[in-house]
Amino acid sequence: MGYSSEEVYGKVQEVLEAALGVDDDEVAPGATLVGDLGAESIDFLDIVFKLEESFGIEIPRSELFPEDILTSAEFVSDGRVTPAGVVQLKERMPFADLSKFETNPLVQDFGNLLTVNDLCRFIESKV
Template identity: 50%
Template sequence: MPTRDEIFSKVQATLVDALGVDDEDVTESARLSADLGAESIDFLDIVFRLEKNFATKIPRGELFPENFAAAGTAYVANGMVTEEGLKELKVRMPHADIDGFAKNPKVENLQELFTVGMIVNFLQRKLG
């Protein structure tokens, strides 16, 4: 089983290739969208490369959940993620810092969950 450092360096190399950023930009706390400039299609590219580099399969929605904030669910109310939504996020994204997010659970802050460290956590759980 690879160590966290080993996983991190491969994730770093993956993001350098997928996003055209420099090594030093890819820190554990870097956010994929706000800090590294990732756009929607980049998430697909990132998943493809992670699958290749880690020789694993990442089913759709497992790393980056989709349609969480869609209308008509009890997960979101008035632009905020509800208690029920937070519970669901913990189930769907055990690799993300949901407790940190819960301090200011605005829907627009959901993207902040997508950090480099989150990907490393995900792979550590998956490969462990």
């Protein structure tokens, strides 16, 4: 089933409003889910479930949250993602803009990377 970018954005906005209890004007394209919209780790379970319901798709958690890379001894050193790890992240998450993260790839900052726009691009790649 095809959705226009506007339809995807509208549905993602509805999901985030319901899951995070935020108002529609807070859900701006560049808003980060964690920093700006206050999502906590348990909210991602809720968000993924609601996105699956809303779009009729399946979302393996590892596609949105590459925890295996971020906790890998091969790709993380001294709390930073290695250049090889960044390559892996880019391959896994082509929908996310990692350019800023890349300049100082601290694992602890990764959680606050995902924006509303990233989420919309991810969904568009699935529907």
